[in-house]
Amino acid sequence: MAGPDLYAVPSASEPLDPLQAAVASRDKDVPTMVRSALAAGRTQLAFQPVMRPGGGTTPAFYEGLIRILDDGGRILPARHFMPDVEETAMGRDIDCASLRMGFEKLHANPSLRLAINMSARSIADGRWRQILRQGLAGGDLGNRLILEISEQSAMMLPEVVIRFMAEMQPRGVAFALDDFGAGLTAFRYLKDFFFDLAKLDKHFVRDIDTSPDNQVLSEALITVAHQFEMFVVAEGVETSGEAAILTELGVDCLQGYLYGVPKAGL
Structure with missing residues (x-):
């Protein structure tokens, strides 16, 4: 089934959502909108908590999610622009902005542990590597x-990726395999990678309390991850029923709207 037409003109009674408004203001050119926001420094991180099952109200860590602001001040989540720019030079610019803001937040909050998204392509980007080197130069930020x-x-x-992980982990940096189970990881690589965490793909999490298929698949993925000594985080948890069955299946942490939406402040 085709997705929604982002460029369709809504009826008079139907307000523009942020992406539609931003796209319209930039003549339907998402890369231009992103380039303008990056040049003007209109970027920020939104922070979503990652919680331990039954672990109280203190997050185990946070994920910092990149946001851009269009020239009207509307905040756009990454899903609205990353597909258009991820494999371009702007994808590296976004990774640089995310890492820079992540280090700033770690400096400002000595008790914070923070996950930042990156692309494997950024490993060879000199600007991104320089931000990483500078950020790790002092203190315990790597840990x-x-x-x-x-x-x-x-x-x-x-x-x-394997070489980069081997280089960084002596500095204390941990690595998370995002979207685990989406179907692209050859299991033969898991013994060579140095991932500390596996984030269970949200498609297996959705309605898991009422889906025997998702329960079987998730249990298998959790078992594989634990066999390779990876800590398992379930993403996209929205209901207490989902959280309960995931806890029963052995996940180590839970993340999703049930525990908090991404917010600009901590």
């Missing part, structure tokens, strides 16, 4: 930084 790489990105350049 509080988690770099998230999606299955798709990791499997594009597996040897590069």
